[in-house]
Amino acid sequence: MDIILGIALVLAGFYMAWNIGANDLANAMGTSVGSKSLTIKQVIVLAAIFELAGALLFGGNVTGTIAKGIVPLDKIIEISPLIVTVGMLAAILAAAFWITLATFYNLPVSTTHSIVGSVLGFGIICVFYGYITFADIHWPVLINIVASWFLSPFIGAALAYVIFYFVRKRFLVNSENVPGIEKKFVWLQVATACFIAFAHGSNDVANAIGPLYAVFEMYGYTGFGVLTLSQVLLLLGGVGIVIGLSTWGYKVIDTVGSKITELTPTRGFSAQFATASVVLAHSFIGLPISTTHTLVGAVIGVGLAGGLSGVNFKVIKNIVSSWFITVPVAALTCMIIFFPLEWFFL
Template sequence: MNLTLVAVVAIALFFDFTNGFHDTANSIATSVSTRALSPRVAVASAAVLNFAGAFVSVAVAATIAKGIIDQDAITLEIVMAGLVGAITWNLITWLIGLPSSSSHALIGGMIGSAIAASGWGVVNWGGIKDKVLIPSLIAPFLGVAFAFLLILGITWLVARRAPTKVNRGFRKAQLVSGAFVAFTHGTNDAQKTMGIIALALVASGHLDANFERPPTWVIAASALAMAAGTYAGGWRIIKTLGQRIAKIDPAQGFAAQTACASILWGTAHFGFPVSTTHTISGSVLGAGAVRGFHAVRWGVAGNILVAWILTIPAAALVGAFMELVTRLPGGHVIVFVLAILIAASAFLARHFERRRLAPPAEPKNAAVAAAA
């Protein structure tokens, strides 16, 4: 097998891993923030359900593989460069705790590398508009509206019940709604990596361009990589979604999760690669707004909107740059090494920052304290 193809598959699976820990918050932030689940249990269950959800449908994978870039113009170099562009933006936003879209990062990276290689005509702009931009723009607003209406109905139903009993009941209900989000996240997001690997297999001649379903090993590997990334967690983004957009109670968490998961289930059925991050962000915003617009931290919501606008062009610029690098002597190796260095730098930065922010250890006893 072509070594470049092996490198592309490895990078794609690493992107899937970053997608998992970058988007862990999508399924568990509200459950953790309302104390419906402990962080460890929430992450573990989300990982399992992400894995299971990846086997349900391949409509989104087909959109990524066939509906965005002209397959005849795709090369392994384009796919590799686009993936590195997506990974770079994912890690930047992960480090600053910003819930950006891994889906948009992937699509942006691929668009940028393809344009750099073959010009603007290689991109299926109609497919981008109809299957990516419009659904991704509508999904967060649907989340706002659906979650807002759902929490209004819930508030009316439980108006005369004791708050303690209501919170206890909806913490249990969040076990179901959170599981639904995790499952639909796997159905939606893991397919994007399946589509990219399938595209690489088509470019290398290992898969027919008119394939109906990616090979089973592609589905299983993508599902496993996302599950592993989900278990690794993304605690900063969890804090942003769970508390910083709006402080929510268990009933609001249930409404936000139910709204988000329902939208993701529908979009996956139609093959729309929407952003799970933006959908859950909109749903949290809608559920939080039931207490009044003052209950929502609009500055944080504005930052998420800025990330939504920037993600595709930013990832596209990095993808285009990486495609130019592949043209250098040994360019494939250079880009592969750059991907490793970018990942290592991000993890090291996060490691040292966590050590810097960690509280000092308490002395074991007074004697130790006196000696210090």
Template sequence: MDSDIVLYIVVATALAFDFTNGFHDTANAIATSISTRAMSPRAAVLMSAVLNFAGAFISLEVAATVAKGIVEADAVTPTIVFGGLIGAIAWNLATWWFGLPSSSSHALIGGMIGSAFVAKGADVIEGDGVVEKVILPALIAPTLAFIVAGISILVAYRVVGRQRPGVVNRGYRLGQIITGSLFSLAHGTNDAQKTMGIITLALIAHGDIAANDFHVPTWVVVCSASAISLGTYSGGWRIIRTMGSRIIKMDPAQGFSAQGSGAAIVLTASHLGFPLSTTHVISGGVMGAGAAKRLSAVRWGVAGNIALAWLLTLPCSAVIGGVAYGLTQIFGSDAVGVVLVALLVIGLIAAAFGSRLRRGPAITAPTATAEVPSS
């Protein structure tokens, strides 16, 4: 009975992480469309939520990587998975609080690594998998997006250089609806699978699925797709502001180039099974589209803060995941520790949000505008 209770809590926590992933990463797909007035905020969020849901059904390659390529599946217990999820949720909420785009993917992977390390030691961490599937893509993907978006915007400006600005902007805004849709689909394909992989890993640890017969149950796919789409629809407005207006003053052509290059890279990574950070990709694309116009167009101070959040994500979420697992073990190996830690986390989140609500009203959807406020 205790193991069943732990499994239920783990599944609920995984879906809670999936929800935070959705609202934390909403900006990745739609911030540029909102900033350039290609779409209204609510229409963009709705479109992104629907396509996040649809994208979750396209592929399961990333789910397999998360379930089998980071931590040895045979060594994982549901409590280890719980600790990793707490690490990921805590980091997502912390970076959202400060409006910093960070990687939900790396938060989840870091949390799992930290929890497994405290529980079983370094031997259960698949170092080659972490380097090949996580660290190298984290370095390559934003760099590639930076280059591709930079080249794309130079080509775009060359093609339309003699056309009237009004006609050009209208055309690229229509194009942004397409590229924004593709990026939302790509986000659902890559990010929802991470939660699928984690829940499947918990089912393997619980004995519901044989380790040598990896498959993702249909109910896991549907629940994960639903959670991330609901999170996306709730809208992470703080990070949307950072991504859409504080890195560069964006025009529709730049938004089109950043989204298009990002969507192509994320869809390719999903096909190959890489749990890519969509945050890294779109941030690299936005910076590349700005820097190609002129280096001073990029607010490098904001970019530096984002880069710092990237660097801190894996180690910080790993520490939190390890601490969360350690707290569960204070009360023994049964379900008591997991239940108490879950209640503690819920209480801390409620207290934090309650204090912010007492200080002032919640941030609402940003008004779509072509002009960007100074940072």
């Protein structure tokens, strides 16, 4: 592999990971800050530990799906490995550019949507060139992924609603010391913050390093020193995500933590525990799921448990609108980026 192209891929992967931290992980940890259970600095420390742990222990399952589960790269590799390399570079850059734009406008978007859409865009380019047919794209896998995007907000909302309903009925209703109970739940929310960072690392780090893994494996790289290829890339992605959270994550944290509904430690605990449970379950089966969708759904579920007036539907409308345009925008951007990269490297 050309060394310039290899360096470009690594830098693009790190840039994508940085974006995931600034948007997706910030979204996941926003409830802890919004409920005032943790400060941003404390969230960054916890994320650095548990995000990396989740990435290294479980991240490999989803990485394979992002790398080869959508577009039949093996067929394209037989024709031109360089096309695959340039295509994956274009896919990473397209997804990352869109997330940067969304973060600038404080919108929590799905990084999973973004990378899946951009990889699909590369697949459509390959169909245009005649390398594969539309039938060769792994549509059943794509359908399962897309279905999870629609189901995850509802599952997150339902589970968070049930958890908070139980907490509210058992501990808060008729209590003479609600502030004292909320104070005790701060520690539970700290625990769920660790849980959600672990779950996020297990699933969403693949959005940054999945395309890199496909390319480096294609060229025969199996590891670097004592670490396997997967471990090296997962570590790269995990570090990039934590840096993204610490440098630019405050924008999305503000949206999720304070603008959808009022959050307290009991509400934040309910939303985070529901989200982390759903995401980790999907990581276990190797299915990329949107942490953003799940958590926003969970926050809405918690808000609904307190009555419709507790939810800011105007903010929700803006967030959901950005979800629907993510896949087509990422796919189209990948196509636009691919052709100048092709001209430069091929």
